[in-house]
Amino acid sequence: MILTQLAEKATNKDIRSLLNKARAYKPMHNLRSRLNASLTKLQVLERFESLLTDCESNKSPMSVGNKYNILKEFQEQIKYISL
Amino acid sequence: MIIITVANQKGGVGKSTLAVNLAFVYKKQGLKVMLYDYDPQGSINMTRPDGLKLANVSSVEQLTGLKCDVLIIDTPPYIIDKLQYLLSISNFVLIPNKPGIYEVASMQKTAAAIKAAQDINQGLKAFVCFNEVVHNSSIKKEIADYMKYFPIMNTVINKRVIYGRSLMNGAINTENQKAAKEVSALASEIFTKMI
Numbered sequence: 001m002i003l004t005q006l007a008e009k010a011t012n013k014d015i016r017s018l019l020n021k022a023r024a025y026k027p028m029h030n031l032r033s034r035l036n037a038s039l040t041k042l043q044v045l046e047r048f049e050s051l052l053t054d055c056e057s058n059k060s061p062m063s064v065g066n067k068y069n070i071l072k073e074f075q076e077q078i079k080y081i082s083l
Numbered sequence: 084m085i086i087i088t089v090a091n092q093k094g095g096v097g098k099s100t101l102a103v104n105l106a107f108v109y110k111k112q113g114l115k116v117m118l119y120d121y122d123p124q125g126s127i128n129m130t131r132p133d134g135l136k137l138a139n140v141s142s143v144e145q146l147t148g149l150k151c152d153v154l155i156i157d158t159p160p161y162i163i164d165k166l167q168y169l170l171s172i173s174n175f176v177l178i179p180n181k182p183g184i185y186e187v188a189s190m191q192k193t194a195a196a197i198k199a200a201q202d203i204n205q206g207l208k209a210f211v212c213f214n215e216v217v218h219n220s221s222i223k224k225e226i227a228d229y230m231k232y233f234p235i236m237n238t239v240i241n242k243r244v245i246y247g248r249s250l251m252n253g254a255i256n257t258e259n260q261k262a263a264k265e266v267s268a269l270a271s272e273i274f275t276k277m278i
Contacts, residue, residue, distance in 0.1 A: 065112040
């Protein structure tokens with residue numbers, strides 16, 4: 001629900017900014033370049049969410065610090081779109 | 084600042100132990116962490132875990148003014164007047180519980196308090212975490228069917244002696260890799276659940 005709203009209201013720049021925070025995590029590395037190339041904003045965010053959920057079971061999981069940066073950016077954007 | 088409150092009206096479910104262990108994980112990841120012990124038992128204030136910063140405020144209303152990345156609030160094993168306020172400023176409430184029918188049944192008041200807080204603070208996420216689970220048992224799955232109040236964290240904290248032994252330095256800083264792995268997974272999953 002939130003992702004759908006985010007995809008509707010956030011700009012490409014906002015979503016790139018969110019994906020930038022996740023760039024250090026290898027499975028998300030190329031997600032930014034796929035935005036509007038092969039995937040829509042919503043598809044990118046859905047992929048983002050799914051990778052984030054599965055990352056604990058990955059052999060090299062995303063660091064908690066990296067996840068914190070994503071969370072902060074996400075909260076900023078949610079605050080912005082709900083205004 | 085991300086505020087995580089650890090709450091359950093039932094005593095002995097591991098609230099303080101989990102609060103301290105989560106704080107150590109976040110600290111090890113380079114985040115500025117503070118712990119606030121609102122429990123009059125004062126388990127955390129008494130033990131003063133090594134290197135963890137305890138929030139020193141004269142009233143709970145000052146908590147939002149603290150300068151840190153993550154604030155973890157430990158609450159007492161009963162419903163307190165200020166619980167509503169603490170939940171209203173929180174991003175996440177972690178409800179540790181042992182996987183037992185009585186433990187699940189005793190969550191009614193905690194659940195009501197959290198649901199009431201969620202009406203005001205709509206961004207508040209609440210999850211149950213099964214704690215002290217006997218390794219390789221199917222009890223979590225069996226009890227999960229009775230847990231109607233809140234969703235359950237995927238990460239389970241198993242029953243391990245190390246948690247009792249490591250209150251001063253956190254399981255993440257011990258050589259017990261299994262304990263370190265599960266508290267790290269819990270800390271990480273909490274962030275995921277907020278996204």
